[in-house]
């Protein structure tokens with residue numbers, strides 16, 4: 001069965017160095033170079049087929065959140081740097097205190113108290129480490145940042161499009177209920193768990209999600225690939241890799257991971273059915289786009305032998321619905337994700353009525369558009 005390849009072979013050109021949490025490198029069975037105090041590794045030293053490629057084309061990978069750069073001071077080394085904080089979540093209780101009847105913004109002491117309190121209750125999705133000493137999580141906020149936060153929160157009073165704002169009310173939780181303040185805290189928490197069970201594909205996938213959401217796709221693919229080494233049926237990792245590779249125009253690799261995601265989907269139990277269905281719809285949409293761009297729509301559906309070999313791993317036969325699939329009986333539209341719902345359900349193993357009784361319509365052929 002196709003699987004992610006092992007440690008990348010040496011390349012003729014030196015690949016860039018990236019700052020890294022030494023614990024991540026150790027968890028990947030690497031020996032951290034001793035050129036401390038600044039731990040960084042070459043991307044080619046990471047056990048990843050895609051990290052160097054993703055780094056080279058990282059501007060093509062869409063970010064979950066728009067740029068949100070701020071100057072922060074690292075309290076370990078005392079140096080300032082500009083960092084992308086990603087989405088900032090302000091705990092609703094703090095917001096209510098600010099807007100409660102007892103709060104008096106004209107009272108300087110009350111405002112100071114609120115300011116020092118509110119930074120204790122924000123969470124950020126952006127993944128960043130100190131550019132000077134590689135430390136993480138011990139940051140001091142300048143006055144400018146406080147003004148930004150205050151203004152963003154005041155805007156919530158009258159702006160309807162608050163959901164699109166880079167500062168939102170709410171709080172993030174990891175899958176096990178912890179509430180990390182920084183993406184680097186979420187990383188540490190997951191590395192603690194991975195230390196206990198190093199071959200847990202789900203934990204590696206969740207670590208990849210932290211990096212992906214945090215704006216470091218080259219580390220995300222490393223974690224996703226590691227999760228697939230632990231379990232070739234980690235569907236979410238296949239989907240997320242396929243999605244990144246799609247945006248990099250790496251079509252063969254995108255098709256490879258898309259097919260594996262589809263044939264493993266019906267056996268995957270780590271995500272609720274609706275969320276998995278929605279993921280597959282996007283995957284199928286992108287996959288159709290890729291196969292149309294490359295002029296080979298035969299590659300839209302995974303080969304039957306692949307579905308059969310995965311089914312056999314689970315002691316089953318590939319289902320008859322997978323076997324007799326005829327995409328001519330579907331109407332797909334690249335700009336309508338829901339048009340892929342019926343096919344997604346088939347790959348999820350749901351009983352679906354035979355669609356569209358053979359009405360053949362051409363797929364709307366649209367050129368691939370960048371987001």
Ligand SMILES: [Zn+2]
Pocket residue numbers: 074075076077078079130131132133134135
């Ligand atoms: Zn520092």
